[in-house]
Amino acid sequence: MKKLIIFISGRGSNMKRIIEETQNGILKDVAEVVLVFSDKPEAPGLAIAESMGIKTETLSSIGLKRKEYDEKVSEIIEKYAFDLIVLAGYMRILSPEFVRKYPKKIINIHPADTKRHQGLDAYKWAFENHLPETKITVHYVDEGMDTGEIIVQKTVNLQGCKTLKEVEQRGLAVEHKLYPEVIKKLCYN
16 A cells, blocks of 8 residues: 655645545555645644544744755655655645655646646636636656646636636546546556
8 A cells, every 4th residue: 555645735625535535435445645744834734634534744934945944844754654745735846855855756736737837826827818628737746847747637628617716616626536546546556
């Protein structure tokens, strides 16, 4: 059974879905979440993870440079035998040193085609540009921002969406199904 550490910064909707899938879904007996880590001590997802029986740790980044912060994060996670770090709404850019320490062991989900849009506000970008569709991308994390090797992409039909909220809802529905499927595939590789 593969051991996962999930990194979050906020509400943790993908985290919650992954935990649910490890407990009662397609990841049961395939993977287990050994830790949820957050850079935000007040992240709502931490309470959700704890309520689901998952250990949590947090470390505020205030006053720390990226490399120094990531060294401390590495010290925390090294206490757990893990196979994969799953970024699920983790809003910090990882230092090159951190990424190099865990090659092909860090994955991220991005709500756009990473060849067309990197960084924040991908759903807003799709909505404001009146795109008929967008893509959800799961990729390995490299030293760039949303530039890592693409594992899989899935198209989201945005036709008929009149609000940003509708775009987000359609996208999240795909994210919540796709991310556990990709994790399962990686666990068998």
